[in-house]
Amino acid sequence: MSGHLTPPCPLWQGLRAQQVHTVAVMGMTKNTGKTVSLNHLLTQAQAERLTVGLTSIGRDGEARDQVYAIPKPPVMVTPGNLVATASDTLVRAKARIKLIDTTGVSSPMGEILIVKVIEAGEMEVAGASLNHDQHKVIALLRQCGADIVLLDGALGRSHHASPAMADGVVLATGAAIGGSMGDVMRKTHDRLAILGIPPAPAEILARTRAVWAQGGVGAWDHHGNCLFHDYIATINAAPTLLANDLKAVSTVAVSGAVGKRLWQALQLIAQHQPGLTLVVADGTRLFVDATDLHAFERQGGQVMAQRPIRMLGITLNPLSPFGGNFNAREFLALARQTFPQHLVTDVLLTKEGT
Incomplete structure (x- = not known):
């Protein structure tokens, strides 16, 4: 050179x-x-x-x-x-x-x-x-x-x-x-x-693999059992998430964007499940404010990325x-x-x- x-x-x-x-x-x-x-x-x-x-x-x-x-x-x-x-x-x-x-x-x-x-x-x-x-x-x-x-x-x-x-x-x-x-x-x-947002550990990535491979939204309980995996657009995911037993939801994986409506649903789940883990593809998919993120974390929630930026x-x-x-x-x-x-x-x- x-x-x-x-x-x-x-x-x-x-x-x-x-x-x-x-x-x-x-x-x-x-x-x-x-x-x-x-x-x-x-x-x-x-x-x-x-x-x-x-x-x-x-x-x-x-x-x-x-x-x-x-x-x-x-x-x-x-x-x-x-x-x-x-x-x-x-x-x-x-x-x-x-x-x-x-x-x-x-x-x-x-x-x-x-x-x-x-x-x-x-x-x-x-x-x-x-x-x-x-x-x-x-x-x-x-x-x-x-x-x-x-x-x-x-x-x-x-x-x-x-x-x-x-x-x-x-x-x-x-x-x-x-x-x-x-x-x-x-x-x-x-x-x-x-x-x-930090990378999700290998165990969670393995559990949520289907979401990254096929798209949509999925939820899992404490034992890693899949509660549901639906190939819906994330803009329509809030009602499907809230239809579950909120106390059973431990991990949620979202392949698309997380906007206001979905975020509000996740906050509601976190109120029943303070240790809720949300996994998104990466930080560009989060359309929320940092104050929202910090409030979620103060509730005990975690937001992680499939692939960190x-x-x-x-x-x-x-x-x-x-x-x-x-x-x-x-x-x-x-x-x-x-x-x-x-x-x-x-x-x-x-x-x-x-």
């Missing part, structure tokens, strides 16, 4: 050390520096002459924030990058590109196409939104020669961070969340609590388009103190404290 054109940062070094092949980049909210972090990773990969595959869950790289109409940093692609994006975005590309392959995956903005960047420039990236389509796109990017695939996530959507999709996650947080530095730390901590790093943006900017180095120091178990960095600081 060649020498670095730019100094390697701890985030990139961490990714390379962990030998991940698919990385999801997600933001806590709009304007927390997700695109800046993505561009940084693209630059670092170019310095090592790695071929990057890039795609998005949703849309990124547009000139203005579609919610607040605030100018956004563009996605900057470099020669050799492989980009999977909707055909409609290509007419606006400011990079010179070459069509490499089609995917057969449709989107509201046209078929997802794979292009190779010939000359550097800005691009808007709009990828597949459905899980099975995204798996297909990732596989095609690899077949076309990608050494590492970066998945850019859209606001309010985190399924690209699932271990079923990505080897690990980079989470962007920052002042745009609102409030003081302490408020940002607390909100980020709450998000990490949801994403970072691998948090590769946290990036910081001390600036907010709404005002309330932070001192970058103070923000970095506080974040590293708050999250000592995570790799925390500000990719725009040239000389970071350790």
